Amino acid sequence: EPEVTQTPSHQVTQMGQEVILRCVPISNHLYFYWYRQILGQKVEFLVSFYNNEISEKSEIFDDQFSVERPDGSNFTLKIRSTKLEDSAMYFCASRETTGAGELFFGEGSRLTVL
């Protein structure tokens, strides 16, 4: 069964460092998303990406965040200068089409900022 894969599964970094989280969406999917989940809290939308550009972003997704689809398979989330409050589980998700398509989530990348 096709799945969304994410790397790394866990990353520990020092405050102020840059972090790149990587995702390989399901191959025929066209819409890509990043969500985050602070421990014990709800899942929060960060950004959606379609046709090589951001289609929507939340208030959380400030100038410290960026997304990129550097090739035909990877979708990355970069945090330029991490803060303590960026510690969370980051989920990549993808959807085949807009509208009726199910959103498939990866298993997440746990980011710990010290």
Next chain:
Amino acid sequence: QQQVKQSPQSLIVQKGGISIINCAYENTAFDYFPWYQQFPGKGPALLIAIRPDVSEKKEGRFTISFNKSAKQFSLHIMDSQPGDSATYFCAASRETSGSRLTFGEGTQLTVNP
């Protein structure tokens, strides 16, 4: 306007019992209401979803009830099993725009054997 409120925060049910989780939304533009199941260390997985043109949808032991006028929807898990123990999130979106899912706060369900 974008919020989705979910209750209860946690729920303990005996095996064979019925688990009921409730959600309420504010934005009347929402037109897609999925429920996600999340096991520890895993990503959310779609369990069942409903659109506002129907008031109920059933898939196996899982049923969504939808009340458009009250802006509420609920998940019922019949004959709850220990394997159902997980965190359940309701969510809502404006599906036609392909926009983001807004999640509820989550309900940690424990089904005792």
